[in-house]
Amino acid sequence: MRLLAPVLAFLALLSTAVQAADDRYTFVMVHGATAGGWEWKRTGEFLTADGHTVYRATLTGLGEREHLNSPEIDLETHIQDVVNLILFEDLHDVVLTGHSYGGMVVTGVMDRIPERLKHVVFLDAAVPEDGQSLWDLFGGQGMDPDRFKDGFMQVPWVEPGAKPPYSVKHSVKCFSQPVSYRNPAALALPVTYVAFVPADQSVEERAKKDRSWQNAQARGWTIRTFPGGHVAQQEDPRGVASLIADSVGDRNRR
Template sequence: MKSLPRAFVILLTVCLTAAISRADHHTSDEKLTFVLVHGATAGGYEWKETGKYLQQAGHTVYRVTLTALGERSHLSAEGVNLTTHINDVVNTILFEDLHDVILTGHSYGGMVITGVMDRIPERISHVYYFDAAVPADGQSIRDSFGNRGGDRPEPKVENGRMVMDWLPKNPTSWPHNTGHPIGTLTEPVSYKNPAALALNVTYVPFVKDAEAEKTRSESDAGWQRAKARGWTIRPYPGSHTAMLETPKGLAELILASVNDTNTPTP
């Protein structure tokens, strides 16, 4: 068989490279689709302001509120588990027929988006973990975070909800945090789908200063997993709820990093 002309091979290589680049990268004028997932005890309202800035830039934003939380807190928490919350997000994506989704999760939301990645990786183009749990396959949220509370007693449970001391007892203003479904804390997540493992991910730990960044980078299990997986790590200044403090800045970080790619790992 005769070999192909060198000029043709070069042209073919250029075309294939361009096609791959278009598939893996978003252009500056491309309109993107975001699905934002909140953390424990919260609701989609926590992402309202960041979502507003993304929408003002011309993008589509879905702020999912998980079952029995936020504006859905009137629903029973009995029987609600991690699978319930994964289904909340998966079904939003499927029933809205969303593709090339940029998926984000905050805190406990890292558990949820991990399960979503494992279920429907073909619908996702990029993932953000915002100060979020980064579980290994088969871990629960308790396994992922460990006993950070030391010897503090377990929070009380009422009607299937974990009720922390700092939650409002008789709230008179909205929005506000609510008790979190206890069944979500012990169910392990699946993270073994090869297509999910290949998704590009940006890990964004919220840190107050350089000293806190150094300490967490050396001791935080989630940070270490993100690093081991070759994810892009972009520390962001703020408390655990930085999206409420500087929502515009976080929106700008998101839009500046949607083309982050994983670093190949051994």
């Protein structure tokens, strides 16, 4: 019995270590329009501190890749950015997250390489149907023509000489190009939709107006809410990091 006790203690410790390893995930995070991987830095740092592996994608022409910006960049370019990141880093069982416009991008990635994905989290993100563009999804709402010129969506809150990190102009083709979402393996992936709900808006009100929420619900995805504005990851990066990690266990309804 004296010899058995330390053996049992060792086995219990080993089991705990294996369980801890099983709870560590590989995250690939995709930002929204005009932003960059920088917008998810603090959230990524919290996930890394929790033992996870984090890749913060920056889409072509945005963030630190602003020097590649062009009106010829489209949604397909950005989908390929993330697909190549996953393939060239040889990532498997990826927890893929998309914020805002990033929902269009991760939808395309799901359709392209579902076998590399473990779970997908749409964070206050666009949830398009197969063959829809972002403009189609929102019916042109918020697409003020005065904000679009020379092939770009101009961002009025960026001032000349601003210090990085900052948002940049974004090619209009990213918003007008439709996305493919028809791969049966993609349709079967477990997905969580998270609505960032500000204090002055009720959850019920948001659910009635949010077409992405409605699409997610119709597909049987898990619906979660988080208190905060559209960039809640900057307001509460710790909370958003914990939410993302907790979402990995979510399963679709039949």
